Amino acid sequence: MPENIKKLTPRRRPKQGRSRDTVEAILTASQQILLRNGLKGFNTNVVAKRAGVSVGSLYQFFPGKEAILAALVRDMRRDMLADLIAAQQASNAGDLADVIGAMIDASLKHHLRAPELTATLEQAEAQLPMDAETQALKSNMFQLVLGVLQRHAIEDPETVTQDVIAMCHGMVDAAISAGERDFDEISSRLRRATINYISATN
Amino acid sequence: MPENIKKLTPRRRPKQGRSRDTVEAILTASQQILLRNGLKGFNTNVVAKRAGVSVGSLYQFFPGKEAILAALVRDMRRDMLADLIAAQQASNAGDLADVIGAMIDASLKHHLRAPELTATLEQAEAQLPMDAETQALKSNMFQLVLGVLQRHAIEDPETVTQDVIAMCHGMVDAAISAGERDFDEISSRLRRATINYISATN
Amino acid sequence: MPENIKKLTPRRRPKQGRSRDTVEAILTASQQILLRNGLKGFNTNVVAKRAGVSVGSLYQFFPGKEAILAALVRDMRRDMLADLIAAQQASNAGDLADVIGAMIDASLKHHLRAPELTATLEQAEAQLPMDAETQALKSNMFQLVLGVLQRHAIEDPETVTQDVIAMCHGMVDAAISAGERDFDEISSRLRRATINYISATN
């Protein structure tokens, strides 16, 4: 799929000057549109207009609308991975529950920062083909959790990793879509679910 | 939103005769299209053609394309609820783990019957406004689990219900999208996750 | 190139009813647009508008704008081939010059019927990939001339066929673009050019 790659990779990623601002404006506008209109109402014309930019400019930086979504997802995953790594390192000394808990909190913080936008982006992520970097980022997250479980001698760590990530994903989505916003409350449930699941393995 | 309701409710749902067949043909065709082309490739013209029916007829029975998706989701939820009820009644004599396990198996069986289609329908469900009946069905499922937990004197049963459903949802989705198709294997992990979570509550 | 074929073959070719009229209207409008605006000014929106038809309808019958051009070219070649065959059969009794002359006249008549349109269509033909039928039609024309030359024992008849067709093509184009419209005058020059070329071969 060489086409797909071209469609999801930004055309240019300028690090400075006018271009930088344009890209920033497009991404910000995109988030706003996504928030207000949802995935269905997300299209290049609206984004360009809200960004105060011409369609042409938009296409100068993004090969298509999917590329914008891909960029937003990528950024989200980048931030998340960075925070997960930080959380894991900060809590490295603790026992398994501490490390897992710290990582859960890091991830949860992301969701609660912009719950609706995150939800929409995860929707987008689910129906888009994933670009290479995002794939790598997700793989890294998986490896991060996997490493923790391995270091604590958990049996069949790959499966447990998948399940732990999945159950958190499910619970967080449900909590947020139910309108919950209490960090500690959700965190404690996630910890309970994961720790008990992991413990029950051995 | 009177519009939304009109858009998701079938104009009528004939129980017999040629009309019944037409509706059936449309729904079957829709599933096939969804399976082959995904949500993006799902559109009324294609569905009508595959169903061997004119677009006009399609609109005779469904007020719009979302209504077809809504109907498929509704049917899925109907079946599921029926099976959940049956599972719960059949295992009523057992302890909490038995009942929960039986319900998990019922739900899992649904997913494994047509994994990709189910996944696509759940996607659709997530981005569609939900019609009244589907809402009622989901509420009933919730009540069903809630009742079980209450009967076993679980603390804060509403939250636990939400979480149990959510973690199963998450884990099943992940397993299926990872290509897993082994019923017993997935079932045992779901049981472990839910039972341990519920037990840890008290 | 399966894509190319889809792009040049009409979606449906209705032989009766409303559809027939629509297709006819589109083709007629296309000729008018081509005549007034040239190839550059030829686009689906204009064609649809002039045809008194919606763009959607246009795309119901033609998979794209190139398909319309392809259809016009095809029709032109079909007519031409039919007349060439008729001319060849009618003059079969005569000597080589008679047959060639008759065929030249048939072809020339076509050009003079709508000189500018024909010129534009030949332009289109030159830059479009040719669909299967048009290819076959052109091949048949070639075979027709080739057969005549072979029956008269002309040496290297393939090359001569190509050259004879090509020189007529060139001379007719030039004459028409120079504004000439005198059938007999042009015909007599074409006959002189071809016959002398063919005779000089042996």
Place this chain on the structure above:
Amino acid sequence: MPENIKKLTPRRRPKQGRSRDTVEAILTASQQILLRNGLKGFNTNVVAKRAGVSVGSLYQFFPGKEAILAALVRDMRRDMLADLIAAQQASNAGDLADVIGAMIDASLKHHLRAPELTATLEQAEAQLPMDAETQALKSNMFQLVLGVLQRHAIEDPETVTQDVIAMCHGMVDAAISAGERDFDEISSRLRRATINYISATN
């Protein structure tokens, strides 16, 4: 049409310095693009990029994209006319067939030097309005042939000139598009066609 003239005439045609190089780079890049992408893929942005020049600079020297094509056509015609004149002078002593033959060879050499590019440029020439100089160049070529025919007392020399040029044009195009690249072979056929046509006049 003052517009047309402005659009086809280069803003200036510097004879030295950096500007000269820029213009040269643009023209060379244009030929490459034309060769690789065809007329349809020829656009100012691509040309500028390949020329290693900014679009702005391109517009400094050419008032629009058609002007670039016009310049390429003009250059081609200039070269051709020069070679035709040389050929005619070199063979002036010979008889009619010698002179015509020499001129045919000169022209054919041009086509075979870069057959595809030449074909594309002739296509462009056909759909572009012709600028004054190109018109003059073509007129000069016509006069050149006309002069030869007149000096040999050919009847109705204008018409014959037009026809001779046209039949060569047609035959060369056909030969080249058929993949022929054998200079002598094509030349001999062109000579046969022209000489016999001219001779048959009187």
Place this chain on the structure above:
DNA sequence: GATGAATGAGGGTTCATTCAT
């Protein structure tokens, strides 16, 4: 002069929906 980001009109195509037959 040179640059290249920005513009936006223009043109291609799809598809949900209507309506005359």
Place this chain on the structure above:
DNA sequence: CATGAATGAACCCTCATTCAT
């Protein structure tokens, strides 16, 4: 009721051209 041709708003994307720096 069924049909399916017709509609046209909505989107996507390109590229000739301008203009602030």
